[in-house]
Amino acid sequence: MAEALEKPRTLPYVSAINEAVREVLNEYDNSFVVGEDVAGAGGVYGYYHGLLDEFGPERMYDTPISEEGIIGLGVGAAATGCRPIVDLMFMDFMGECMDEIANQLAKMRYMFGGRATLPVTMLTMGGAGASLAAQHSQSLEAWICHLPGLKVVMPTTPYDAKGLIISAARDDNPVIVCLNKMSLAIQGEVPEGSYSIPLGEANVVRQGSNFTIVALGRMLHEALKAAEQLKEFGIDTEVIDPRTLQPFDTATVVNSVRKTHRLLIVHEAVRFGGFGGEIAAQIQEQAFDYLDAPVGRVGAPFSPVPFSPALEAIYVPSADSIVAEARKLLGL
């Protein structure tokens, strides 16, 4: 398939996802989408809009509310020659289908001695900030990064969303795409046509000289704001978006820390046991001598996501809480 990197336009994240799925369905005849309300309604977030009309009911399937069935369908279809896109409306609903994800999808290839190939792309939606409370707001990427056999991406910009979904679909391994519901309207440049972003490659979004922030998912946007605020303290912040969590691009972070000597990791997920702990451990293993301060972490406090906007506002990390943590870390 020719890569047509022409004509970037400004599109919202939601449309970039839509274009990616369209490209995948065009590229692979054995690809289809299954999930709750993905066809007739175009998805509850609208990112499948128009695809039923364009590709027909043979490629776009509304399923019953049966998450274990949906993911299992993806596993079985992939193992027997299809390239499915399975949709899990909220990441929180991994609770309903974790066996298919953890015990089947992730492990089948290994258990079968490399005989099975499972090119499943799972799109799912995480993130807090919409007053959707404890069961519709979680960021559970750490659950799935812990499972050998899966790849995990977390696109944050429209450009990355399109490129990473296409790469996920082209990959012969199961890839879980963790989207963010508060980013749906975020605008950015998106090329027309098909393009890919290598899985496992971080993006240095902002260059800096004396401080590094690694920000996962939507926290990228908060980290970029924090970087502006930190200027007044004489801090020149480098901001890295890992984009892929599994496999994780440790080298890019190590290179940055060698230059800046100080690192803060930011994610929306609960801090304790979050993916930030893994990054911190890797950096102290591989760049200990370059660190001038302990590796800092910003994440959600150790509670479920609260409903009340008053509580959710202090629960979710923000530019302000990133700046506050950075100042503590840097002794400012």
Next chain:
Amino acid sequence: MSKQISDEVLLDIHRRMVRIRIFEETAGKLAEDGKIPGALHLYVGEEAVACGVMVHLSNKDWITSTHRGHGHLIAKGGEFDRMFAELFGRSTGYCKGKGGSMHVSNLDLGMLGANGIVGGGPPIAVGAGFSNKFRKTKNVSISFFGDGASNEGAFHEAANMAALYKLPVIFVCENNGYGEYTPQANHQAIVDVADRASGYGMPGVIVDGMDAVAVYEAAGEAIERARNGEGPTLLECKTYRYYDHVGVRGMGMTYRTDEEVEYWKGRDPIDMMEARLAEQGILSKKDAEAIHEEVTKQVQAGVEFAESSPMPTPESLLEDVYA
């Protein structure tokens, strides 16, 4: 049949339905005005189901609910002030503002919570039924769930266990013909969810879910069976939601026709009940209006209570995570 039902019970069912209706209509307007954050799934149109079942229960009987849970809590005795406070995210809400619409609950009333997870309720109702039996009470547990939820594995595991252990559980399916935007014909190959009961070894009963008296009678039989140790029942109530899956828009939807909505509104559970009560000389039109007015005032007082209530304090964020 309805001769045997006392006037008090009929009036009780009626009042509970009116309480749900006016609460929900008001909540919908407040959400449209941006005063209620998050997602609001309104129960308008389905009142007969909750109320026809709930008048049989005491606070010691348990229920599990759904994402569309306000009606269940009101029918179980929920107070407007603390419910609105919860929907507004205030510290005076039933869940101290931590749960909101999708998790509103009151265990003192025997209400084990609205639930954000479709199919989340049935296994919990089985647990409550197990507990009732284990503790040798005569109490029952009722699981309300949708046609859509009947496709979740959790429902099937719960139904099997309830029948196997002959638990005092009633599975009340609120079949409103849709799971979100997907019509029933596109999510299951059967028309009657009650058909599934026989596969688990329990009776399956179908009832007109717009007729509160019919629901009352069918639920009464199932509850009596359960209290007598004869095991679970699957009670399917054919009903309809007037508004969109989430939020308040009712007409002009692409996934259903306005004619269909009008048809069901023509069988409105409250109108039908009021016609029956008037015909039987139990409640005049004027008296019914007075009840609506009285409930409207109570709802307004509830809104005022919520609006003047404080937000939760930051310290409360980390409270209630553990016992």
